[in-house]
Amino acid sequence: MYEASDLKKGLRIKIENDPYIVTEFNFVKPGKGQALYRCKLKNMISGNQFERTFRSVDMFESADLQEKKMQYLYHEDGKYCFMDNESYEQVFLTEDQVGDAVNFLLDNIEVEVLLFENKPLGITVPNFIDVVVTEAEPWARGDSVSGNTKPVTVQTGYQLQVPPFIEEGEKIRIDTRTGEYLTRVKG
Amino acid sequence: MTVDYSWKLAARLDSLRIRSEMLYSVRRFFHENDFLEVETPLLIPAPAPEEHIEAVQAENWFLQTSPELCMKRLLAAGYQKIYQLCKCFRKGERGGRHLPEFTILEWYRAEADYQDLMGDCEDIVSRISSDLGVAGIFSSQGGKISLQKPWGRITVEDAFIRYAGIKAAEALERGSFEEILTSEIEPRLGLDMPVFLCDYPKEMAALARLKEETPEVAERFELYIDGMEIANAFSELTDPVEQKRRFVEASRKREQEGYAIYPEPEPFLQALSRMPPSAGIALGVDRLAMLFAGRLKIDDVVAFTPEML
Numbered sequence: 377m378y379e380a381s382d383l384k385k386g387l388r389i390k391i392e393n394d395p396y397i398v399t400e401f402n403f404v405k406p407g408k409g410q411a412l413y414r415c416k417l418k419n420m421i422s423g424n425q426f427e428r429t430f431r432s433v434d435m436f437e438s439a440d441l442q443e444k445k446m447q448y449l450y451h452e453d454g455k456y457c458f459m460d461n462e463s464y465e466q467v468f469l470t471e472d473q474v475g476d477a478v479n480f481l482l483d484n485i486e487v488e489v490l491l492f493e494n495k496p497l498g499i500t501v502p503n504f505i506d507v508v509v510t511e512a513e514p515w516a517r518g519d520s521v522s523g524n525t526k527p528v529t530v531q532t533g534y535q536l537q538v539p540p541f542i543e544e545g546e547k548i549r550i551d552t553r554t555g556e557y558l559t560r561v562k563g
Numbered sequence: 564m565t566v567d568y569s570w571k572l573a574a575r576l577d578s579l580r581i582r583s584e585m586l587y588s589v590r591r592f593f594h595e596n597d598f599l600e601v602e603t604p605l606l607i608p609a610p611a612p613e614e615h616i617e618a619v620q621a622e623n624w625f626l627q628t629s630p631e632l633c634m635k636r637l638l639a640a641g642y643q644k645i646y647q648l649c650k651c652f653r654k655g656e657r658g659g660r661h662l663p664e665f666t667i668l669e670w671y672r673a674e675a676d677y678q679d680l681m682g683d684c685e686d687i688v689s690r691i692s693s694d695l696g697v698a699g700i701f702s703s704q705g706g707k708i709s710l711q712k713p714w715g716r717i718t719v720e721d722a723f724i725r726y727a728g729i730k731a732a733e734a735l736e737r738g739s740f741e742e743i744l745t746s747e748i749e750p751r752l753g754l755d756m757p758v759f760l761c762d763y764p765k766e767m768a769a770l771a772r773l774k775e776e777t778p779e780v781a782e783r784f785e786l787y788i789d790g791m792e793i794a795n796a797f798s799e800l801t802d803p804v805e806q807k808r809r810f811v812e813a814s815r816k817r818e819q820e821g822y823a824i825y826p827e828p829e830p831f832l833q834a835l836s837r838m839p840p841s842a843g844i845a846l847g848v849d850r851l852a853m854l855f856a857g858r859l860k861i862d863d864v865v866a867f868t869p870e871m872l
Contacts, residue, residue, distance in 0.1 A: 381655050403658025406749075407785070407795045407845075408769055409741040410615045411655070429742060432655075433820065525574055539570040559567045 395439035479534035578856035603633035617654035646670035752787035771797035796844035
C-alpha cells in the first residue's frame with residue numbers, strides 16, 4: 377500500500393482494478409491548512425487522463441504489473457518494436473505508450489517493457505544514459521563563471537540545457553527520470 | 564553513481580546573489596526602524612500543536628516549525644519590536660513552493676494589530692525592490708506587479724464568493740476549504756498588485772485573536788503576490804485560557820488522525836497572560852526570493868535542496 381506522501385511523478389497505482397500512472401504531481405499546502413497532493417493520472421490501458429487531489433489520509437494499492445527486459449529494434453509508422461532476447465518474441469507499442477522515453481531511445485538499447493496481463497503498456501529506459509551532443513553553440517570562453525546554461529541537441533533529437541563548456545561531438549550523461557544533464561563523459 | 568552538482572550550483576549564482584541582497588536590505592530596514600534582531604533556539608521541547616503542521620523530532624525534542632513561541636515570550640517580557648531570520652522545519656513538505664527546511668522572516672510589534680503589519684509588508688517589500696533597483700515584480704503571467712501603496716485587501720468571505728461562488732463557511736463545512744482556496748482563489752490573488760487576504764474563519768485562527776465586532780472571524784491575514792502565499796499574520800491571542808483550549812482541540816484532532824502528540828508548551832502559556840496586545844507575522848523568505856529572482860521553483864533560490872545532499 378502507498379500513502380499520499382509516497383505520490384510522485386511516475387508512481388503506478390491501482391484504482392478500481394485499472395493501473396494508473398501519475399503523470400504530473402504537485403504538493404500544495406496553505407501554510408496553516410492541510411496538505412493536498414494534486415495529481416494528473418493516466419489510465420495505463422485506455423490512456424484517459426484526469427486530475428485528482430488526494431489528502432494525507434488517502435491510501436493506494438500498487439498496480440500489479442510485470443516488467444520484462446527487451447531490446448529496442450526499430451520504429452515504423454508510429455509503432456515502436458521491442459524484442460525479448462530470450463524468447464525472440466516481439467511487441468509493438470504506440471507513440472503514446474512510449475511517451476517521453478522516446479527522447480532516450482538509443483539504437484538497440486535495453487529497456488524494461490511494462491506488461492499488464494501480457495499486454496504491453498509502456499517502457500522504462502535506464503535511469504542514466506550516455507549520448508552524443510549533435511548540435512551545440514560554440515562556447516564563448518570566459519562565460520563559465522556567469523552560471524549560464526545553453527541548449528544543445530543530442531543524438532536522439534532530444535534538447536536540454538547543459539553547462540556552457542559542453543561542445544558538439546562530446547558525450548554527456550543524462551538522468552532520464554528528470555531529463556536533466558548530469559555530467560560530461562570522457563572518452 | 565555520484566552526480567556532479569557543481570554546474571547546478573553555478574547556475575544558481577544569479578538568484579543567490581539577489582537573495583543575499585534581499586536579506587541585507589531586510590536587515591537594514593529593521594535596523595533603521597528600531598527593531599531588535601533576536602535569535603531563539605531551533606531545538607525546542609514543544610512546538611505549538613497545530614492540526615496540519617508536522618515537526619521533525621530530534622532526540623526527545625523537536626526542530627522548530629516556527630519561532631513563534633519563544634518570540635512571544637520575549638514580548639511578554641517587555642520587548643517591543645523584535646525580528647528574526649531563521650530556519651524552520653516541517654516534515655513532509657516538499658513541492659514546487661515547499662522545502663522541509665526553509666527560511667522564515669518573523670517580526671512582532673507590541674501595542675499593534677494586524678493592520679499595522681500590512682503597512683510593514685508594503686514598506687519592506689517596496690524597500691527591497693528599491694534597494695535591488697527594480698520598479699516592481701515580474702509576474703509569472705508575463706505582466707508586471709506594481710508595488711505602489713496601498714496594496715489590495717479582500718476578506719476571505721468576499722474572495723470565496725467572488726472567485727468560487729461559494730460561502731467560506733459552507734466550504735469549511737464540506738471540508739473543501741483548502742481545495743477551493745488553492746485551486747480557485749490563490750492563483751488569482753496578487754497578479755496586478757500584492758493582496759492581503761484577511762479575516763479567516765475562527766476555526767482557522769490558530770494563535771490569532773478573534774475580531775471584536777465579528778467574532779466569527781479572526782484578525783488574521785495572508786499576503787499573496789503572483790498567486791503565491793508569502794506571509795501569514797495575526798493580531799495575537801493573549802488569553803492563555805482560550806489559547807490552551809485551542810491547543811487541546813488541535814491535539815485532539817491530531818490524535819484522531821493518527822499524528823504525533825506534542826507536549827504542552829507550558830512556559831509559553833504561562834507567559835501569555837503578561838503579553839501586551841501584539842501583532843506578529845511570518846514571511847517566507849525563499850518565496851520572496853523567488854519573486855525577486857523571477858524563479859518559479861523554490862529549488863532555484865536555495866543553494867542546496869535535500870535531494871542534492
